[in-house]
Every structure is written in structure tokens, then in C-alpha cells.
């Protein structure tokens with residue numbers, strides 16, 4: 524059996540001087556790229572998380588026609604149907620020989636098995652109103668609750684960017700935080716995403732699953748600065764790739780020492796943009812969601828909050844002694860760390876590049 528991931532648990536709920544917490548957070552971000560944020564209900568009340576999961580179940584249970592009317596667009600908002608997204612296009616197998624044949628003949632479909640999941644992406648809300656179509660099954664009250672949850676996630680991420688800036692001694696220390704402040708003329712790619720992974724038995728025959736070969740979400744790193752991930756007790760499946768680039772380790776929902784907490788810790792992971800900003804010092808760790816065993820007979824729900832800076836933010840290396848020393852040692856370049864050497868992109872350019880790679884159908888007309 525694979526060894527479970529040894530990811531540190533960090534409590535950010537304390538008052539007063541946060542210097543030590545900030546340093547611990549940075550060390551964890553360097554070493555693992557994944558960190559459990561002990562959730563004592565202070566930054567995000569446990570009821571708000573439970574409420575968000577209720578909204579998610581309601582949304583995915585809505586009639587197909589309602590979800591279809593909200594199909595994801597180039598603005599990355601809306602509903603992504605089963606297999607519409609393929610997070611690891613280079614490796615996800617062709618699902619069925621017949622499908623391959625049809626694909627080759629028609630030359631239109633995406634030949635890979637897409638992720639065996641549905642997703643719904645929420646962009647910004649203005650005065651508790653989503654700026655995108657939502658399934659009518661969701662009431663105005665539901666909509667406001669989702670918007671409020673998104674705000675809580677954003678606030679927690681701003682706190683985390685501030686701690687990372689402090690821990691890395693970036694000059695000025697609020698560099699990351701300021702890059703994430705948005706306004707109507709400084710929009711960002713930030714997305715709140717509900718995810719639904721149907722149980723094995725409910726997959727349509729065409730998507731007949733080979734549990735050993737197919738994944739619920741393909742191997743990927745996240746596109747933004749950082750991601751918050753909310754999961755439900757008993758719903759395993761997330762795995763992270765080790766530094767060897769080969770071994771996968773499961774990431775428990777409830778790590779040792781948090782069993783008695785009011786809710787599971789919030790899982791934080793570093794995304795591509797913080798890796799670029801630090802020349803690969805902070806780790807944007809590859810992860811995936813697999814069929815984990817006996818429990819796959821139940822649906823799995825998770826909620827991700829992908830935090831992005833405003834679109835024009837440049838991803839050049841930040842002024843920080845720690846980052847400079849890391850770059851001068853040259854280890855990252857020597858190891859082929861993809862974040863250590865590249866031309867400077869903006870956050871928007873990077874996002875567009877990643878979306879094109881994951882949504883073959885959506886972008887096929889715009890190749």
C-alpha cells in the first residue's frame with residue numbers, strides 16, 4: 524500500500540505576532556507544496572462549509588437541461604460535463620476501442636478519456652449576484668450563500684498570501700497580497716469550483732471504467748497562486764506525486780491529530796503562479812484523484828477555490844533574499860524545475876495557456 528503523504532498541519536487561528544506561523548507556512552510550502560490549515564471554524568465557519576456542500580449537491584442534482592444551459596465558456600465560468608475536461612491530456616488513455624475508432628474516423632472528438640467528474644465554476648459575484656447563468660434550481664438565497672462562501676475563501680487566501688510574503692521576507696511584504704487585490708478594471712481568474720465525481724456504477728456505459736487505468740481527475744498542478752480544497756470525511760481519492768516523479772501518496776481528509784476538530788482541515792496547495800514568482804522555491808505539486816477502493820460506490824464531492832492575482836500581474840521572480848539565494852544555488856535549474864527558467868508571463872497569459880490544454884473541445888474552433 525502506498526505510504527500516506529506526510530503533510531504538515533498548521534494552525535493560523537492565533538492572535539498576535541504571526542512571524543513564526545508565517546515561517547512554518549513557508550517551510551511547508553517549500554518542502555511539500557501541500558499544507559493542512561487547521562480549521563477551527565475561525566476563518567471559515569464549519570457551517571459555511573457544510574452549507575456549500577449542500578448547495579453543491581443541489582446543483583449537481585439539477586436537471587441536465589438546466590446544467591447544460593450553463594455550459595462552461597471561454598471565461599472559465601459554468602458547468603463542465605463528464606469528461607469535458609482532461610487535466611492530463613498526455614497520459615489519460617483512450618477509454619474504449621470503439622470510441623477510438625469513432626474518434627479517428629470523425630476526427631472531431633477528443634481522443635482521450637476525460638476526467639470522470641462534473642464541475643461547476645463560479646466567477647465573481649456582485650452584490651450577492653453571480654455574473655453568469657446559474658441553474659434555476661438554485662434560489663436567490665442559495666446564490667447569495669454561494670457568493671458569501673466565495674468571499675470567505677477569498678479572505679482566507681488573502682490572509683495566507685500575507686503570511687507567505689512575511690515568511691519569505693518579500694520586499695515589500697505585501698507584494699503578493701497587493702497583486703491579488705481586484706477591482707472592475709483589475710479582474711482576476713479566481714474561481715470557486717464545485718466538483719462531483721459520480722460513483723463507478725452510475726457512469727454511462729460509454730464511459731465504462733477501468734479502475735486501474737482511469738482517473739477521476741488526471742494528474743495536474745493547479746493554475747492559480749494557491750488553492751483551498753474542502754473535502755468530506757470518508758471521501759478519499761486525492762493523491763500527490765512525490766519528488767521522485769513516480770510515487771503517489773494518498774492525502775487523508777482527516778490527518779492524525781485533527782480527529783476531534785469541528786471540521787476536517789482545509790487543504791491548501793501552492794499553484795503554478797507562486798512557483799513562478801519564487802523561481803520554483805515554493806512547490807506547485809502534481810496531484811490527481813483516483814478511484815480509491817470500496818467507497819467508490821458512493822458519489823464524491825469536493826470544493827476547490829482557485830485563487831488568482833489580477834490578470835495583468837507579471838510572474839517575474841519577487842524581491843526576496845530567500846528566493847535570490849535559492850536561484851543562485853542553481854539547484855532548481857539543474858533539476859529541470861519548470862518554474863526556474865522561462866519568459867515572464869502575465870497571470871492571464873498563463874491561465875489561457877492552461878485552459879487551452881485542458882478543454883480540447885471548447886478551444887478546438889480557436890486553435
Ligand SMILES: O=C(O)CCC(=O)C(=O)O
Pocket residue numbers: 718740745752754761810811812825826827
Ligand atoms: O477533488 C479533489 O480532491 C481535487 C480536485 C483538484 O485537484 C482540482 O480540481 O484541481
Ligand SMILES: [Fe+2]
Pocket residue numbers: 743744745750810
Ligand atoms: Fe487540483
